[in-house]
Amino acid sequence: xxxxxxxxxxxxxxxxxxxxVGFRPYVLRLARDCGVQGSVQNNTDGVxxxxxxEIESVRRFLTRLPREAPAAAEISELYSAEIAPQGYAxxxxxxxxxxxxxxxxxxxxxxVCPDCLAEMATQAHRREYPFxxxxxxGPRFSIITEVPYDRPNTTMNAFEMCxxxxxxxRDPVDRRFHAQPIACRACGxxxxxxxxxxxxxxxxxxGGGAAADPRSVxxxxxxxxxxxxxxxxxLMVETIAAGGICALKGIGGYHLIxxxxxxxxxxxxxxxxxxxxxxxxxxxxxxxxxxxxxxxLEHASRRLLESPARPIVLLEDHKRRxxxxxxNGFSTLGAMLPSMPLHYQLHRRLRSALGARAIVCTSGxxxxxxxxxxxxxxxxxxxxxxxxxxxxxxxxxxxVDDSVVIPRGEQGPLFIRRARGYVPAPIRTALDAAGILAxxxxxxxxxxxxxxxxxxxxxxxxxxxNPETMxxxxxxxxxxxxxxxxxxxxxxxxxxxxxxxxxxxxxxxAARDIPTVxxxxxxxxxxxxxxxxxxxxxxxxxxxxxxxxxxxGAIWGGEVLVADLAAFERVYHLEYLPLPGGEAAIRxxxxxxxxxxxxxxxxxxxxxxxxxxxxxxxxxAQRAAVTTAIxxxxxxxxxxxxxxxxxxxxxxxxLCRRAAFDAEGPMRLEDLARRAGSRGASDRGLLxxxxxxxxxxxxxxxxxxxxxxxxxxxxxxxxxxxSLLARRFHxxxxxxxxxxxxSLRVDRGLRTVCLSGGVFQNRVMLDxxxxxxxxxxxxxxxxxxxxPNDGGVALGQVAVAAARR
Numbered sequence: 001x002x003x004x005x006x007x008x009x010x011x012x013x014x015x016x017x018x019x020x021v022g023f024r025p026y027v028l029r030l031a032r033d034c035g036v037q038g039s040v041q042n043n044t045d046g047v048x049x050x051x052x053x054e055i056e057s058v059r060r061f062l063t064r065l066p067r068e069a070p071a072a073a074e075i076s077e078l079y080s081a082e083i084a085p086q087g088y089a090x091x092x093x094x095x096x097x098x099x100x101x102x103x104x105x106x107x108x109x110x111x112v113c114p115d116c117l118a119e120m121a122t123q124a125h126r127r128e129y130p131f132x133x134x135x136x137x138g139p140r141f142s143i144i145t146e147v148p149y150d151r152p153n154t155t156m157n158a159f160e161m162c163x164x165x166x167x168x169x170r171d172p173v174d175r176r177f178h179a180q181p182i183a184c185r186a187c188g189x190x191x192x193x194x195x196x197x198x199x200x201x202x203x204x205x206x207g208g209g210a211a212a213d214p215r216s217v218x219x220x221x222x223x224x225x226x227x228x229x230x231x232x233x234x235l236m237v238e239t240i241a242a243g244g245i246c247a248l249k250g251i252g253g254y255h256l257i258x259x260x261x262x263x264x265x266x267x268x269x270x271x272x273x274x275x276x277x278x279x280x281x282x283x284x285x286x287x288x289x290x291x292x293x294x295x296x297l298e299h300a301s302r303r304l305l306e307s308p309a310r311p312i313v314l315l316e317d318h319k320r321r322x323x324x325x326x327x328n329g330f331s332t333l334g335a336m337l338p339s340m341p342l343h344y345q346l347h348r349r350l351r352s353a354l355g356a357r358a359i360v361c362t363s364g365x366x367x368x369x370x371x372x373x374x375x376x377x378x379x380x381x382x383x384x385x386x387x388x389x390x391x392x393x394x395x396x397x398x399x400v401d402d403s404v405v406i407p408r409g410e411q412g413p414l415f416i417r418r419a420r421g422y423v424p425a426p427i428r429t430a431l432d433a434a435g436i437l438a439x440x441x442x443x444x445x446x447x448x449x450x451x452x453x454x455x456x457x458x459x460x461x462x463x464x465x466n467p468e469t470m471x472x473x474x475x476x477x478x479x480x481x482x483x484x485x486x487x488x489x490x491x492x493x494x495x496x497x498x499x500x501x502x503x504x505x506x507x508x509x510a511a512r513d514i515p516t517v518x519x520x521x522x523x524x525x526x527x528x529x530x531x532x533x534x535x536x537x538x539x540x541x542x543x544x545x546x547x548x549x550x551x552x553g554a555i556w557g558g559e560v561l562v563a564d565l566a567a568f569e570r571v572y573h574l575e576y577l578p579l580p581g582g583e584a585a586i587r588x589x590x591x592x593x594x595x596x597x598x599x600x601x602x603x604x605x606x607x608x609x610x611x612x613x614x615x616x617x618x619x620x621a622q623r624a625a626v627t628t629a630i631x632x633x634x635x636x637x638x639x640x641x642x643x644x645x646x647x648x649x650x651x652x653x654x655l656c657r658r659a660a661f662d663a664e665g666p667m668r669l670e671d672l673a674r675r676a677g678s679r680g681a682s683d684r685g686l687l688x689x690x691x692x693x694x695x696x697x698x699x700x701x702x703x704x705x706x707x708x709x710x711x712x713x714x715x716x717x718x719x720x721x722x723s724l725l726a727r728r729f730h731x732x733x734x735x736x737x738x739x740x741x742x743s744l745r746v747d748r749g750l751r752t753v754c755l756s757g758g759v760f761q762n763r764v765m766l767d768x769x770x771x772x773x774x775x776x777x778x779x780x781x782x783x784x785x786x787x788p789n790d791g792g793v794a795l796g797q798v799a800v801a802a803a804r805r
Contacts (some may be wrong), residue, residue: 004451008061009038009052009085016076017425018047019149020107022135023073024093025177030068032172034061037088042096042148045484046105069381072110072136072308076428076454096148105426105454106141106149106483109251109400111310111339113137115175120341126164130229130342131188131394135179137308140281141424142252143181143399147483151180162187166351189394191342193235194379196387230798233342235388237349240359242388245269247364247378251339252400252420253371254364254378256386257283259357266325266360272385276368276762277660280326281312281334281402283361285347290335293321293358300407309421310339311403311413322358330671334404336361363401368466373399398479399472400459406763412784416761418446418791419459424480426454427785427795430534431565431802435489437508438797439501441790442494442523443547443662445469447477448794449486455798456484457529460791464500464514469749475503490805492517492797494524496549503738517801521548523560523568524796525756525788530565531799533754533781537564538776540738540750542769545757546586546643546663555579557641557757558703560740562748567801572698572740574645575599575705578636580629585644590618590657590663592648594626595636600709603627611717614652642733642759645705649729652712653722663758670762673730676723693732698743703736727764734768738776745778754781756796 014023019042027040027049036053051061066075113136119127135141146153161169165184168176176182178707183189226232245258245263257271258265260282270276284290287302295318297305304313317333335358338344350357364382366371372378373396378389398734400423404416415422415449440446445461458476462469480486485639493505495518502518509516519527525548526541541561549558558574578595579585585592593614598604604623609615629636643666650656650665655672659665695707709730714724744750753773760766760782770780788790 006054007052007085008055008058009083010052010058010080011067011083011560012049012051012064013047013079014049014075014077015046015105017072017074017107019105019147020140020144020180021072021110022070022177022179023047025135025172026070026073028064028091028093028172028177030064031091033059034058034064035093036061036416038086039088039092039094041094042150050083050086050088051091052088060528061474070136072107074105074425076105076426083291093172097152105456106144106147106424108309108421108423108425109140109339109343110137111337111421112341112344113308113590116341117344120344122617126184128183129183129188129264130191130340130345130395131183131339131392131659133179133180133181133183135177136175138179138181142396142420143394144483145397148486150191151327154180156181156183159188166342166718189230189392190227191232191390191392193232193391194383194389195224195226195235196383196389197222202697207382217273228675233345233349236390237353239388240350241353245385247382247386247389247551248342249375249378249391249396252396252402253373253384255361256364256382256746257362258360259354260322260326260360261357263323263325266323269360269362269385270325272366273362273469273660277328277664278359279328279330279332279334280362281325281336281404282322282358282359283336283338283343283347285338285344285351285356287337289356289358290337291317292356293317293319294333297321298407298409300409300413304405304413305335305337305405309403310337311405311421312336314404314406317354328361330667331675332671336402336508338525366430366575367467368463370462370472371399371401398459411782414763414766414783414789415461415762415785415787416789417444418457418787423459424456426451427532429455429531429802430452430536431531431799431800433798433802435487436492436798436801436805437486437488437490438492438794439473439505439508439799440494440794440797442496442499442501444790444792445473445501446791447473447480448798449480449484450798450802451484451486455793456480457786457792469501473501481719488512488514490515490517490801492519492751492801493553494518494549494793494797495520517797519797519800520551520568521545521793522556522561522757523563523798524566524793526561526563526754526796527565527799527803528786528792528796529754529756529781529783529788532783532785535752535754535781536803537752538562538748539564539752539753539754539781540741540744540751541568541754541756542741543757544642544733544759544765546641547639550640555637555639555644556642557639557643558645559640560737560744562744562750563754565799570701571744572641572701574642574703576628576638577641577644577705578633579639579644580626580636581622582635582637586647586659588658589647589651590614590622591626592644593651593657594618594623595630595714596645596648596652596705596709598627598630600706600713601688605710607714608717612713613654613716617657622648629753642757646759649712652716653725655722666759666762669726669729670721672766673726673764675723676727692728692761694728695737696732696736698736698739701738708732730762730764732767733765734772737769738772741773741778742776751778752781753778756783756788756792758786
């Protein structure tokens with residue numbers, strides 16, 4: 001050992017996602033490679049390293065430490081301070097310890113890695129195990145109950161390691177060194193199946209049928225249990241091939257799966273889930289199969305599909321191979337690759353039986369209820385539709401649905417739903433957000449915890465008007481506060497007084513005698529985008545969505561704001577139009593279309609309206625009822641919503657007059673515009689310049705819509721191609737935003753724009769608005785870390801509360 005004069009000792013503290021990703025074994029191997037001594041230890045702050053050795057060896061260790069970290073690790077901060085040498089003789093991993101009141105980040109769940117898959121294929125005697133894992137892959141967030149992330153603090157604590165697994169766990173040179181979910185067929189979780197029987201028996205592609213299992217009594221099958229893995233996989237293949245439905249326990253909850261090319265089971269699944277219109281996602285074995293369904297993949301799409309998060313990626317459905325009921329008329333297909341070892345084992349057998357194939361893989365729930373995670377509940381609930389229920393005996397602690405993303409090249413993904421594979425990775429901000437709990441909005445709910453300069457955003461929760469989802473909401477708040485050692489000092493919530501999240505915030509804060517902060521919905525949208533990009537404003541905030549409570553008591557949603565994090569000013573907004581029937585207008589957009597016509601033509605009796613197809617669709621009684629509601633102001637709240645404007649235009653074009661799911665009309669309008677663009681536009685998703693926008697007027701802070709509606713009606717009467725009308729409408733919305741922004745540049749000198757709100761899930765709107773604004777010299781910021789929809793509002797609520805504090 002070198003003399004003290006030539007030795008150096010450092011204590012290093014590393015925060016971020018550094019637990020459950022093989023960080024400590026990596027540090028030990030690096031230390032041995034650099035010839036230094038010391039220790040590494042998990043605590044509730046993150047990872048603490050003490051290192052000593054020759055000066056040059058320690059310097060080399062500190063230089064390489066962040067550069068060569070495991071791929072799944074995300075280092076937020078690294079602090080190093082010189083200490084007195086401790087006299088270490090070797091480098092060791094020490095047992096985890098408690099630390100400060102701060103908390104380390106928890107790793108999201110990670111899809112099975114290529115190394116483990118290779119071992120499954122080449123070492124069948126030990127490694128062909130459907131829960132194979134290592135320090136680089138496997139469940140994390142879904143199984144953790146406490147921190148630090150050690151086996152006793154996960155649902156793997158029920159499984160005692162066998163001697164072979166224990167030896168690998170303790171071996172510093174083994175890839176499974178301190179891999180907390182390590183297990184094998186001798187000591188780990190096991191699959192079992194409840195075989196309900198082939199109740200429908202449709203062969204793929206036959207459109208379904210009602211042939212009962214001949215072994216059943218009076219058409220009712222007799223359930224039985226199966227525990228052999230090979231037999232379970234064969235039963236799954238046979239069920240899918242026969243047009244049946246399987247329920248399969250995934251990482252964060254149960255999925256329902258069936259053949260994506262068979263109309264019968266797809267229709268039956270859609271009927272049972274009460275999912276009349278929204279497309280289903282599909283799983284495919286590899287990117288080569290994805291290309292057989294969707295055509296050549298761009299690099300960004302391939303990267304997202306193959307990423308450790310394994311999200312659902314929205315792609316062009318070029319080949320139209322899946323059953324029509326999967327996409328339900330949309331030109332995109334939500335595809336994902338396998339995330340668990342069993343998924344690969346299933347696809348391998350399916351390939352032998354049916355060829356490389358897409359299977360529907362949708363959340364195991366009904367309606368808006370949370371995804372099922374309990375095995376007994378799966379049998380009781382999912383057993384009503386599935387012929388086969390496949391589960392395993394490791395408990396899921398944290399329910400987490402699949403993430404949904406849209407690839408956008410080098411701009412990063414556009415999140416539609418942020419959940420499995422991404423949650424609970426923290427979002428770095430420039431704010432001190434410590435102690436702020438944000439409870440989000442009513443729809444697409446998430447909650448957020450401010451922990452220093454990071455914000456932990458929860459997984460997608462759903463719609464809070466569903467009682468089961470409200471229970472899930474409260475469960476997540478309780479579990480996140482415990483997991484992240486969080487103590488709320490402020491509760492931020494939406495301004496809407498009747499949101500269930502607002503009521504919860506009021507009661508929660510009163511019980512703890514802490515203050516609340518009410519945040520206007522569209523300000524929160526813009527603040528979320530600002531927080532992502534460490535902006536403090538002022539910025540031009542373009543916030544377009546379906547619903548948000550305004551301080552004037554009206555429904556906002558088409559807003560041009562000047563905002564910083566603490567406050568905002570509403571400078572322009574879409575003209576207020578009534579929603580006849582209130583909430584019924586959202587479910588029946590023909591009502592909104594009639595309100596638009598009534599506004600643009602001064603009533604519904606204008607002669608030119610008689611030739612509209614919409615007029616023939618609506619009965620005289622319905623027209624009279626809508627007219628009365630509008631003219632007398634009876635159950636016809638005023639709305640400036642861009643989402644509702646899109647609803648009405650979609651109904652005028654005959655795309656969606658009764659919505660089967662939230663935002664169906666705007667989605668079909670976008671899809672129609674994108675299809676037109678794909679037939680001639682040089683840039684996919686962008687608008688032809690030669691079409692030009694419809695007329696509109698900006699007057700006294702109001703974006704007037706009468707001219708726009710009259711021009712659309714004129715095009716409809718001229719029998720113009722509906723896809724061109726859809727594209728002109730999108731072009732008009734973009735030019736409205738550009739005109740308002742140019743006005744603010746002149747009046748306020750502002751050149752920075754943030755785009756947020758659910759309308760910016762629309763790729764035509766997002767890409768076109770960004771392009772046009774940048775052409776005019778603006779710096780444009782969009783979401784890349786949280787959804788632009790209400791799933792990102794909680795982040796904005798934290799940012800506003802922190803800025804005001």
